[in-house]
Amino acid sequence: MPSSPFDPLKAKPSTIAAQALRRHETTAERRRITPPIDISTTYERDADNAYSSGYCYGRDDNATIRHGEEVLARLEGGATAALFGSGMAAAITAFLALPRPAHIIVPKVMYWCLRDWLKNDAPGHGLEVSFADMSDLDQLRGALRPGATKMIWIETPSNPLWGITDIAGCTAIAHEAGAIVAADSTVTTPVLTRPIELGVDVVMHSATKYLNGHSDVIAGALVFAKDDAFAAEARRLRKALGAVLSPRDGALLLRGMRTLHLRVAQQCQSAMTLARHFSNHTAIAQVLYPGLETHRGHDLAAKQMHGGFGGMLSVRVKAGEAAAIAAAAQVKLWRRATSLGSVESLIEHRASIEGAGSPCPPDLLRLSTGIEAVEDLIADLESALDAALCAGLAAGIKAG
Ligand SMILES: Cc1ncc(COP(=O)(O)O)c(C=O)c1O
Numbered sequence: 001m002p003s004s005p006f007d008p009l010k011a012k013p014s015t016i017a018a019q020a021l022r023r024h025e026t027t028a029e030r031r032r033i034t035p036p037i038d039i040s041t042t043y044e045r046d047a048d049n050a051y052s053s054g055y056c057y058g059r060d061d062n063a064t065i066r067h068g069e070e071v072l073a074r075l076e077g078g079a080t081a082a083l084f085g086s087g088m089a090a091a092i093t094a095f096l097a098l099p100r101p102a103h104i105i106v107p108k109v110m111y112w113c114l115r116d117w118l119k120n121d122a123p124g125h126g127l128e129v130s131f132a133d134m135s136d137l138d139q140l141r142g143a144l145r146p147g148a149t150k151m152i153w154i155e156t157p158s159n160p161l162w163g164i165t166d167i168a169g170c171t172a173i174a175h176e177a178g179a180i181v182a183a184d185s186t187v188t189t190p191v192l193t194r195p196i197e198l199g200v201d202v203v204m205h206s207a208t209k210y211l212n213g214h215s216d217v218i219a220g221a222l223v224f225a226k227d228d229a230f231a232a233e234a235r236r237l238r239k240a241l242g243a244v245l246s247p248r249d250g251a252l253l254l255r256g257m258r259t260l261h262l263r264v265a266q267q268c269q270s271a272m273t274l275a276r277h278f279s280n281h282t283a284i285a286q287v288l289y290p291g292l293e294t295h296r297g298h299d300l301a302a303k304q305m306h307g308g309f310g311g312m313l314s315v316r317v318k319a320g321e322a323a324a325i326a327a328a329a330q331v332k333l334w335r336r337a338t339s340l341g342s343v344e345s346l347i348e349h350r351a352s353i354e355g356a357g358s359p360c361p362p363d364l365l366r367l368s369t370g371i372e373a374v375e376d377l378i379a380d381l382e383s384a385l386d387a388a389l390c391a392g393l394a395a396g397i398k399a400g
Helices: 013-018 063-076 087-096 112-120 137-143 167-176 229-241 247-257 260-279 298-304 321-330 350-354 374-399
Strands: 080-084 102-107 127-132 149-155 180-184 202-206 220-224 284-288 312-317 346-349 364-368
Touching: 013 063, 013 260, 063 080, 063 220, 063 247, 080 087, 080 229, 087 112, 087 202, 087 220, 087 229, 102 112, 112 127, 127 137, 137 167, 149 167, 167 180, 202 229, 220 229, 260 284, 260 312, 260 374, 312 321, 321 346, 321 364, 321 374, 346 350, 350 364
Parallel strands: 102 127, 102 149, 149 180, 180 202
Antiparallel strands: 080 220, 202 220, 284 312, 312 364, 346 364
């Protein structure tokens, strides 16, 4: 008996991503393989004054942007998604879409630029912010004010120490108190964790990172579990602020997402190899990576991350801050730059960019693993550490 034809609705996430949902194969142009870029800023009204095309003006949205949103919503298992001109624009829109005044709880350790906004700017927008250690659910319960707390923001693994937050635990606590949960899932990506399946109400991405993956687009995203009033308010604000992603960048992002699964699989594998290797290195005091059994959040990460522990890790250099900066100065293959999640590997002395008030130890180097041969990455970092160590010893001898 011939087998029944393949049902595309049953396709796996990597298939959906690789073919970008094939949404661009409209009935008129069924043979197109690559999504087109819709650069029109405006759309014609029908003679009867309606907009039957579903499009009106480019600041609201556009066909390329909607295409990317549909792919991402499918990958995250959300009802709908909205793309923004940056991750910061997406995140701040999520906060401003809350009915205010609002009390919100956010992590003590999180992406520094957003932490700064929450500390310095959010109160002026009617947001009372409590910072909590999100790895401690009792601390989270203690910070909750039922009725007043409107949102709990989590980031897991969190920048730059890669602490793990119990997503399902947080959502249970939040929902009991009538608050929603938003998760910055930039680092984990929908390949490894789908927070909506664990109860999260809105997933945020700096799509600049893994989703695009090539260091050539600044973009952000919100993915909503439900297409509800909160999602509608976020879209309204995006339109009012003009924070929508540009179609040309949307097309690059769409292309980037088509290789997301392959890139993330390679990055996870290389990060694990790097973590294991440098755990035994004499110049390294500690490797922070949730894939290591020694990491505080390892068991939880193994439960809620599937197929790997991510491409991000940090190393603490035994000889201290100056040696860490010196080691970063010596690399020949790793690129000394901020950001993460791209095909090329990046190294960064994180405290230098986070500045005063950062919880980041001064001896920490943050590593974003790319897709280069891991043997090359190890050899380059090892010789950079050796060179920094030798220079330090020589300086010590001279000073002595
Ligand atoms: C975890 C995380 N969230 C949010 C952002 C902000 O995203 P963007 O730079 O796209 O505005 C970043 C950027 O580094 C990030 O690493």
